[in-house]
Amino acid sequence: MFHHLKLTVAALALSAGTAMAAQDSITIGMTLEPPNLDPTGGAAAAIDEVVYANLFEGLTRFGSDGAVLPALASSWEVSEDGLTYTFTLQSGVKFHDGTDMTAEDVVFSLDRARAEDSTNAQKALFAGITAVEAMDDTTVKVTLSAPDGSFPFKMAWGDAVIVAPESIESAATAPVGTGPFKFSKWVQGDMVELTRNDAYWGEAPALATAQFKFISDPNAAFAALMAGDVDAFPNFPAPETLAQFEANPMFNVIVGSTEGETILSMNNKSPKLADPMVRKAISHAINRQDIIDGAMFGYGTPIGSHFAPHHPDYVDLTGQSAFDPEMAKSLLAEADVSDLSLRLALPPPSYARRGGEIIAAQLRDVGIETEITNLEWAQWLEQVFKGKDFDLTIVSHTEPADINIYARPEYYFQYDNAEFQAMIEELNLATDPAKRTEINKAAQQKIADDYVNGYLFQLAKTGVANAKINGLWENSPTQANDITGVSWSD
Incomplete structure (x- = not known):
């Protein structure tokens, strides 16, 4: 434990200054780097940990307690026989490249996910769909082969986000979504940066920029938090050091539950x-x-x-x-x-x-x-x-x-x-x-x-964060670091 103690003393003086500097940016620590940034084409949890709800959105989404909430769909109706879901979409939604998000993009996304040659890691989520139709720009009708009460739940998974034919080819390295943050840069082996989407259809996030920094070594993760190089580590890899953070008023230890x-x-x-x-x-x-x-x-x-x-x-x-x-x-x-x-x-x-x-x-x-x-x-x-x-x-x-x-x-x-x-x-x-x-x-x-x-x-889910950060998820109802409601207090 001695090398930890040396770090602690040296770092305390530093972190007070670094945290004060940028109140509208955050650096989030993650143990694994995503292999790509397309949640519709890969199974790795690290993809969703960066992009879920931040960059990409689905028809529905998970709240922090696991509840299924409206997202790109403002509401939906189920037919009497349970076979048809009619989704009403938010109007005026634009993708990060400036193109409009309409019912046609929902048809494209769901048809692509359920296609025979689909590379979607959760193809089973879409197996019950027999047809997806755009009734008009903001209305989509989904027909199922059998009633499925958990269909809105399935549409909340990261694998079911809405993408556009214009930009999907580059989603692995330069993703384009509809979320409150857009892709800025990816420094391989180090971090992914997102910046605020000023044209966002919904409530504007408090943060202007967010970096997701990849640190797999538990000792390095401890040092990065102590030095203020990382503001929060939602899935902290070294539980044996949590007691040191709990004793330090500059940090919050956030203990929640996962799936x-x-x-x-x-x-x-x-x-x-x-x-x-x-x-x-x-x-x-x-x-x-x-x-x-x-x-x-x-x-x-x-x-x-x-x-x-x-x-x-x-x-x-x-x-x-x-x-x-x-x-x-x-x-x-x-x-x-x-x-x-x-x-x-x-x-x-x-x-x-x-x-x-x-x-x-x-x-x-x-x-x-x-x-x-x-x-x-x-x-x-x-x-x-x-x-x-x-x-x-x-x-x-x-x-x-x-x-x-x-x-x-x-x-x-x-x-x-x-x-x-x-x-x-x-x-x-x-x-x-x-x-x-x-x-x-x-x-x-x-x-x-x-x-x-x-x-x-x-x-x-054991997380550590700077005590001035509010709004990080306590539990993990899905694999996500949702920063859409995160802010700093003075």
Whole structure:
């Protein structure tokens, strides 16, 4: 820790001066550089982290709490049979190159995303569309093959932003959108700069310029914040140093939640885990707080089902799989299981490697042995995710609202339940928000009742920012550094 301390003392004098200089610009730290800047043609989270809501906009967008809000569409109507969505667009919207954004651009964007040769990383979002028609300049009619209550949610993803035929060819390196910020420059290996779009159709942002600076090394990230070279690091890579920032009044430590349900996945088709009583025993053998403390330096929110705690439909079911080693032992006895030995496959992230060691010790305490194998991502994807050759694994599922994966029997943990599949079918068809909430809650309860997996914690979003910055997202309902509402206080 000594090299950190030296930096701290030297940096304190500097940062007061640098922060004061430019109150309408911000430098945001990111650990990964995006491979390109076209969210409609790449899967890397770092693309959205720069451009989502800042540079590109969709028909709808995610708010900081995960709610689906109007964006380029000011409103929409759903037909009685649920098959047609009619979007009314904001009028007078221009792309950054000065061309008009009309219904024709929406037709172009959605048709391009769902085309056979589409390179969109989330092609499934558009699979239900059968036709997109421009009724007039500000009205678009989208026809679906089956009712889909989550269609406005799908249109809020970064992969569904509206682009123009005139500029899409250069989107990877010189993106043109409709957002409150426009592309200024990209210095490869260092940073991307955005500047305020003075012709923006909506509310003007407070910031005039924003730089997204790429710093992958945790020590360098710490130093950059301390020196004031970076004003905020929304996904700070060194949780072990957060205590130093918490003790420093010049910084705010912003701890929120992500879409990452971190789970001890169990292969439900493995002969050793097919009995729900054994899975229940494993769930009660786990001390979530020990894992959060030991693997995540205390950052993370305990979960009892596959659902994000910041979502309005969340149900806290942690009590149903509370840490109770005595109950775990008696469940194993009741299931007539002794000398159980399971294979635990761990991918590279520290939550998995550190968490795996802790879980192995907890399982040993109730009489279950584990054989740990550390895998690289490529091996993990091949063996566990595709090959389903495992008993237990630990992984964080970071897609938003993804409880529907439990309706896919071929998915890697191989849960096959007709009742649950019917629930998700019903959820897909439901357009009434109250009905969707009711089904979401029932779905959480069902997989908790069946002890499909060991539910550990929601991956924390740990950010550090200059204390004078307001409006950064606390949670991550999608992969974004939305700076549209960010400002400095005096």
